[in-house]
Amino acid sequence: MSFPNPAASVKLVLLGEAAVGKSSLVLRFVLNDFQENKEPTIGAAFLTQKCTIGERTIKYEIWDTAGQERFASLAPMYYRNAQAALVVYDITKPASFIKARHWVKELHEQASKDITIALVGNKYDLVENDNDDNEESLRKVSIEEGQGLADEEGLLFFETSAKTAHNVNDVFIGIGSKIPDTSASSSSNNASNGPNHEGGRIDLSSGNSSSQPSDSVH
Amino acid sequence: MATISTYLRNFKEPSKDQLTQLFFAIPETPPTIGKADKDEEPERMEISAVLTLSQDASEDPYPGKLYLLPPYLSFASLDRKSVRFTIPLCTIRRVERLNARAGIYALSLSLWHGMKIVVQLTSLRPTADLFCALLRDALKAELQRGQMKAVKGFVKTCYSEMLVSNTEEGKDAAAHKAEADVADPDSIYLGGLGLKFKYPGDPKKLREASKTKLWTTYLKTHGRNLTLLRYPQCTRLVQVGLPNRLRGEMWETLSGSAYLRFSNPGLFERILKENEGRTSTSTEEIEKDLHRSLPEYSAYQSEDGIGALRRVLQAYSFRNPETGYCQAMNILAAAILIYTSEEQAFWLLEVVCDRLLPGYYSPSMHGTLLDQRVFESLVHRCLPVIHDHFTQVDVQLSVASLPWFLSLFINSMPMVFAFRIIDCFFCMGPKVLFQVALAILKINGEKLLQIQDDGGFIHLMREYFSSLGESAHPKSQDPRARAITRFQELLLVSFREFSVITDDTILNERRKFRSEIVTSIESFSKRSAIRNLKTLERFTKDQAGLIYDALFKAVCIEPPPVAPLPPVALLTTKDGTEERPETRIELKTFKVFLSEVCAWARAEKIVSNGFQQRVDREVAEHELIDRLFFFWDTSFRGALSFQDLVSGLNGVMFNDLMENIEWFFNLHDKNKDGYLTKDEVLTLSESLLFIFRYEIGDAYLGAVSRFMSNAFEYGDALLPRPESSDGDGDIPHIESNQPYMNLATFRMVVLADEILESFFETDFSGTFRLEPVPMMEIPNSNQGLLGGLWHNLVSDDNRKIFQKVTDEIGKTIGKHQVLYRPAIGKFTTLEEPKARESLLTPTMRRSASKASLDASESTPDVSTPPTVPTLSTSSSHLTVDQPGPASAISPSEFSPMPSMFQAAANAAALMERTPFAIDDAKDDDEESDDGSELADDGVMDEVDAFLEAHDSGLTEAERELAKDLINAEPVK
Numbered sequence A: 001m002s003f004p005n006p007a008a009s010v011k012l013v014l015l016g017e018a019a020v021g022k023s024s025l026v027l028r029f030v031l032n033d034f035q036e037n038k039e040p041t042i043g044a045a046f047l048t049q050k051c052t053i054g055e056r057t058i059k060y061e062i063w064d065t066a067g068q069e070r071f072a073s074l075a076p077m078y079y080r081n082a083q084a085a086l087v088v089y090d091i092t093k094p095a096s097f098i099k100a101r102h103w104v105k106e107l108h109e110q111a112s113k114d115i116t117i118a119l120v121g122n123k124y125d126l127v128e129n130d131n132d133d134n135e136e137s138l139r140k141v142s143i144e145e146g147q148g149l150a151d152e153e154g155l156l157f158f159e160t161s162a163k164t165a166h167n168v169n170d171v172f173i174g175i176g177s178k179i180p181d182t183s184a185s186s187s188s189n190n191a192s193n194g195p196n197h198e199g200g201r202i203d204l205s206s207g208n209s210s211s212q213p214s215d216s217v218h
Numbered sequence B: 001m002a003t004i005s006t007y008l009r010n011f012k013e014p015s016k017d018q019l020t021q022l023f024f025a026i027p028e029t030p031p032t033i034g035k036a037d038k039d040e041e042p043e044r045m046e047i048s049a050v051l052t053l054s055q056d057a058s059e060d061p062y063p064g065k066l067y068l069l070p071p072y073l074s075f076a077s078l079d080r081k082s083v084r085f086t087i088p089l090c091t092i093r094r095v096e097r098l099n100a101r102a103g104i105y106a107l108s109l110s111l112w113h114g115m116k117i118v119v120q121l122t123s124l125r126p127t128a129d130l131f132c133a134l135l136r137d138a139l140k141a142e143l144q145r146g147q148m149k150a151v152k153g154f155v156k157t158c159y160s161e162m163l164v165s166n167t168e169e170g171k172d173a174a175a176h177k178a179e180a181d182v183a184d185p186d187s188i189y190l191g192g193l194g195l196k197f198k199y200p201g202d203p204k205k206l207r208e209a210s211k212t213k214l215w216t217t218y219l220k221t222h223g224r225n226l227t228l229l230r231y232p233q234c235t236r237l238v239q240v241g242l243p244n245r246l247r248g249e250m251w252e253t254l255s256g257s258a259y260l261r262f263s264n265p266g267l268f269e270r271i272l273k274e275n276e277g278r279t280s281t282s283t284e285e286i287e288k289d290l291h292r293s294l295p296e297y298s299a300y301q302s303e304d305g306i307g308a309l310r311r312v313l314q315a316y317s318f319r320n321p322e323t324g325y326c327q328a329m330n331i332l333a334a335a336i337l338i339y340t341s342e343e344q345a346f347w348l349l350e351v352v353c354d355r356l357l358p359g360y361y362s363p364s365m366h367g368t369l370l371d372q373r374v375f376e377s378l379v380h381r382c383l384p385v386i387h388d389h390f391t392q393v394d395v396q397l398s399v400a401s402l403p404w405f406l407s408l409f410i411n412s413m414p415m416v417f418a419f420r421i422i423d424c425f426f427c428m429g430p431k432v433l434f435q436v437a438l439a440i441l442k443i444n445g446e447k448l449l450q451i452q453d454d455g456g457f458i459h460l461m462r463e464y465f466s467s468l469g470e471s472a473h474p475k476s477q478d479p480r481a482r483a484i485t486r487f488q489e490l491l492l493v494s495f496r497e498f499s500v501i502t503d504d505t506i507l508n509e510r511r512k513f514r515s516e517i518v519t520s521i522e523s524f525s526k527r528s529a530i531r532n533l534k535t536l537e538r539f540t541k542d543q544a545g546l547i548y549d550a551l552f553k554a555v556c557i558e559p560p561p562v563a564p565l566p567p568v569a570l571l572t573t574k575d576g577t578e579e580r581p582e583t584r585i586e587l588k589t590f591k592v593f594l595s596e597v598c599a600w601a602r603a604e605k606i607v608s609n610g611f612q613q614r615v616d617r618e619v620a621e622h623e624l625i626d627r628l629f630f631f632w633d634t635s636f637r638g639a640l641s642f643q644d645l646v647s648g649l650n651g652v653m654f655n656d657l658m659e660n661i662e663w664f665f666n667l668h669d670k671n672k673d674g675y676l677t678k679d680e681v682l683t684l685s686e687s688l689l690f691i692f693r694y695e696i697g698d699a700y701l702g703a704v705s706r707f708m709s710n711a712f713e714y715g716d717a718l719l720p721r722p723e724s725s726d727g728d729g730d731i732p733h734i735e736s737n738q739p740y741m742n743l744a745t746f747r748m749v750v751l752a753d754e755i756l757e758s759f760f761e762t763d764f765s766g767t768f769r770l771e772p773v774p775m776m777e778i779p780n781s782n783q784g785l786l787g788g789l790w791h792n793l794v795s796d797d798n799r800k801i802f803q804k805v806t807d808e809i810g811k812t813i814g815k816h817q818v819l820y821r822p823a824i825g826k827f828t829t830l831e832e833p834k835a836r837e838s839l840l841t842p843t844m845r846r847s848a849s850k851a852s853l854d855a856s857e858s859t860p861d862v863s864t865p866p867t868v869p870t871l872s873t874s875s876s877h878l879t880v881d882q883p884g885p886a887s888a889i890s891p892s893e894f895s896p897m898p899s900m901f902q903a904a905a906n907a908a909a910l911m912e913r914t915p916f917a918i919d920d921a922k923d924d925d926e927e928s929d930d931g932s933e934l935a936d937d938g939v940m941d942e943v944d945a946f947l948e949a950h951d952s953g954l955t956e957a958e959r960e961l962a963k964d965l966i967n968a969e970p971v972k
């Protein structure tokens, strides 16, 4: 069998606190739709969407994860082998930005070494009409803070609105352009390295960390 | 943030009694009148019996076991599934001993709803007599509690009463009444949001009227709500789906949550009232999700539904602060509320979260993870080909199956179908989820063998779920076969082909994988705790891991009090940064922690008794340790976090000589004014003595005594003198609590002594050591009888007993020896201490007081050669009887995911949830009820499809006897 111009697959995972709008971003990107009351994601949802960037077509395999703290222990199951990640926070919720910082840290430690990460501050529509001298702004995380974290950690950075579609496609195009061609298609070759047959498959530990006990400090 | 939970370790397997109680859904602590008569707890007893239902000759007699579990009476047939009941004793109106054939011992029980059951006690006479006596006592006790009255009020809230009473008044009136009833203000039966907002699904398609009729008949003869007797027909009727209006009540009855509601009247309202206006992390999380729970259902677009959902979820979180709120509970509660009142939903939620799906929604979600592991193992056993394929292409089952279990399929398939599975789940228990999940894989077996990655798996499942309403055999010639939907097929496969999966299977599998899951959760929390430290200070990650291990062990041994999570708002600091709840330890736990990492904070006895040499470790008590605790509590919370411990240790473990001296000085300078008072100098000396308490020889003792005399000598000498007085005047008087000695002086005094100097240079930091903590084993319950026995033998207690015995023997044969291991262990021989000559310059000496001259006289001979320090013995030599260090579990590496091009995969993605069929909702009564023969209706066909041969296991003669008993006369 031969396939006409197979699109390169990119596994992308969304992480971030509950109700920041992860599922809404995906819904906007995939179906160009928005729902006011989106149900919380249980475990994770899986969707796919093709995205053409210049000559290339990328097929995103999107894992949209649950945001509540206690689901965090499931996340490794979804971000293993991911080539891209969106770490999402809500620009009106400072706590969600702290959580985003944690996710970035975790990804750098546990996920694939060459993962492309975009930091996304969502719900831009809520602050869109702010003037500079507006005192009652809903915005609680400034662009500078977001950009600062992104620069520090080497991430792409966007402020988006799933509601108005502001910047949403740009995130995916941005990620797509940053992912090298080879890396995108290599995902299918990696399989030959052989899957892990050892032990339980619900393994909370993932990736390349090692927690061997070390020598004691004197 | 780090929340350390040792809950998983403290898990105990339920005892046989507890399992029985669980099986019969009997509330955990039967409410007794007062705590005072606790010692007079009513006795429990079980006895072999044959159960016969008097009025209904169509039901066979069933042999089984009758359990007296006050305040309940329960029965289960031999196979534990055909026939069973749990009835509150207060619903038994009359008990009679029957006058039957000689040697037969039988009781006739008249129940609240008018049924009569006969139980023939087949044990020996004295046993049967005892049972009767106990039953009589238990009944009497219930009578005294006045519970009979409570029954009356309770049954009024049940829809089944309405159903049955209507039919009793004449069939024609029934339909009318049912209709009128909705508006009838006198009717007090409880119902859900569906009463007002309609039920999901098309009632005609659901064959509501026929099902209701079948149930009415059943409930009339077999009891209802509190007195329901479950015969095979009951299970079969549940399997074809409960009628909407009866659904809530049957869930409650079948799951046993009705007993909770019955025995805790008014509690739900009380919890809400007592906690009115209270906010917590849970209430904030609940608030976020209220509008995100089944938003398509119209009730949840109005305050009716939202308010109900809020109250149920909040009440649960207030009552169970440790579980609080977990996403998925909102969907579950929202679904339940369509069929039940708030109070009923509250108790149902409790039964689901505590008993049916234990640990699913807890902060670690260990129950969810465990059951996913169990499911995988069952797939391996029952569907090995699929399992092998999944392993080969590296697809994880749980990416699809986890939400099935966590939200009882509500999120995965159209709701009308999910509710049918939930019907079975409440009736037959959690094994249903496994049976259905296995059947889903089995039915899709062929296609599953084609999938190549996680995505393909999820796609396939989603397609399958959206086709559940279609015919399973669309091409069949037989119209009856064509009429079977895929959903019906699913249930048939679940209960026919996977009937081998029993409650015991699940329990055994859970036992098998428990410690594996606990280990992986614990190592996950450890990694995130380390990652989330604000700073590692100068430690490596591995070293921080060792600190964490010591902390974890301390928390296991001396659990910190559980504080309810404070509301998020309280945690928000001024700059808008938010802190997360984290585990903080108090002084008691800190002592255990410190004893793990610091040699002088423990007493280590090296005991040799001729049989073995071992080290007994005890946690030391001293003011120094308390002082250290408050010294590290830099945010003055009276409790230390993981970060506090890391930073605290950082402050002491990397110090050089000067830093150590300063650190020690600061530790004792309570008011941080840069001066020690005289009292503090004394305390500091005591601290030194405490640290040196097990050192061999007098060297350190001497050093401390020299330190003290030097300290006061220099201290006095350096005190500022009033201008007026002459050089040789008296020492100015100074209160013992006034600033006395600054750091420079202290440093000088310390450096005056070689032993102290070397102590502060290296030895002190060396008393802190991060070593792999010999972790306690996770209690592994996966043992047979032998394993269990062995485990008992090697339990801590028994080890202690064993050691005590060997010690005693050792003493009698004169081989018992106890040595305290020194914290520093520099001196191994009793060498004479030595010190440098006083640093006091001749001029200073001249100005010093007489007292200080006296002190200088006691300075020992300076010519003593310095002692050669001997290295302390490494601790590992001595830990002979301790279990080896639990090496951290190395995370198995995930290998890259294979991703093959999928021809079938199309670009358009589907929504993650199949939209549910609420738009079909019509009123129940639409369906014409006139003369539709039940057989034609097909419900009975479906019922028959579930018919399993249920041989009661009685011989013909026994059956005869049982039937005879129905007509027997009571004993006069």
Ligand SMILES: Nc1nc2c(ncn2[C@@H]2O[C@H](COP(=O)(O)OP(=O)(O)OP(=O)(O)O)[C@@H](O)[C@H]2O)c(=O)[nH]1
Pocket (backbone or CB within 6 Å): A016, A017, A018, A019, A020, A021, A022, A023, A024, A025, A035, A036, A037, A038, A039, A040, A041, A042, A065, A066, A067, A068, A122, A123, A124, A125, A126, A160, A161, A162, A163, A164, B327
């Ligand atoms: N105003 C505004 N609201 C948004 C935006 N994106 C999402 N929302 C709303 O925020 C809520 C949460 O959105 P979700 O997409 O479900 O959030 P999530 O991150 O997937 O949440 P979890 O699945 O619980 O982790 C919904 O009520 C959305 O309607 C946005 O850009 N602007």
Ligand SMILES: [Mg+2]
Pocket (backbone or CB within 6 Å): A022, A023, A024, A039, A040, A041, A064, A065, A066, A067
């Ligand atoms: Mg979501």
